Amino acid sequence: MTSTNNKLFQLRAFLAGHTAMTLATVGPDGAPHATDVYYAETGDLGLYFVSIPGSRHARNLARDPRVAATIHADSTRWRDIRGVQLEGVCSRVTDEERVAAWAHYTAKFSFMLADAALAGALQKVDMYRVTPHWLRWIDNTTGLGHNSEWRLEDGDWKLRAE
Numbered sequence: 001m002t003s004t005n006n007k008l009f010q011l012r013a014f015l016a017g018h019t020a021m022t023l024a025t026v027g028p029d030g031a032p033h034a035t036d037v038y039y040a041e042t043g044d045l046g047l048y049f050v051s052i053p054g055s056r057h058a059r060n061l062a063r064d065p066r067v068a069a070t071i072h073a074d075s076t077r078w079r080d081i082r083g084v085q086l087e088g089v090c091s092r093v094t095d096e097e098r099v100a101a102w103a104h105y106t107a108k109f110s111f112m113l114a115d116a117a118l119a120g121a122l123q124k125v126d127m128y129r130v131t132p133h134w135l136r137w138i139d140n141t142t143g144l145g146h147n148s149e150w151r152l153e154d155g156d157w158k159l160r161a162e
Contacts, residue, residue, distance in 0.1 A: 015041040025060035050125040081140040088132035
């Protein structure tokens with residue numbers, strides 16, 4: 001396995017092992033807005049999440065699809081900091097994709113279907129997909145400030161900096 005593939009493998013494993021991301025959207029006046037959401041990762045490093053229609057971030061996304069996000073593990077020492085930063089675009093999931101996306105999402109968060117009140121509330125949400133075009137993997141376990149960056153170019157993730 002090449003270094004690039006190994007690092008992408010680590011990044012994918014990290015995403016699979018975590019559940020929440022902080023999603024930043026752009027407000028109508030250009031101001032940032034951040035919110036935490038559960039996500040389910042896809043094979044191409046996309047991220048599905050659900051949101052209540054009319055929420056501040058949903059309104060922001062309807063106007064401007066650009067997003068940034070972070071996903072990280074809690075840590076109490078700088079040497080333990082590991083996480084993902086990303087930039088990309090976000091869109092509401094279409095009817096065609098929604099069934100598969102919902103199955104993928106609820107496979108990761110099966111507790112949502114086990115709670116009748118929550119399952120009922122989830123019938124009223126919209127589903128979104130974040131499609132990143134830039135990723136940074138931060139891993140201070142290998143050294144302070146150690147990171148790797150990729151850009152999505154012609155459908156492939158290309159290592160840009162390490």
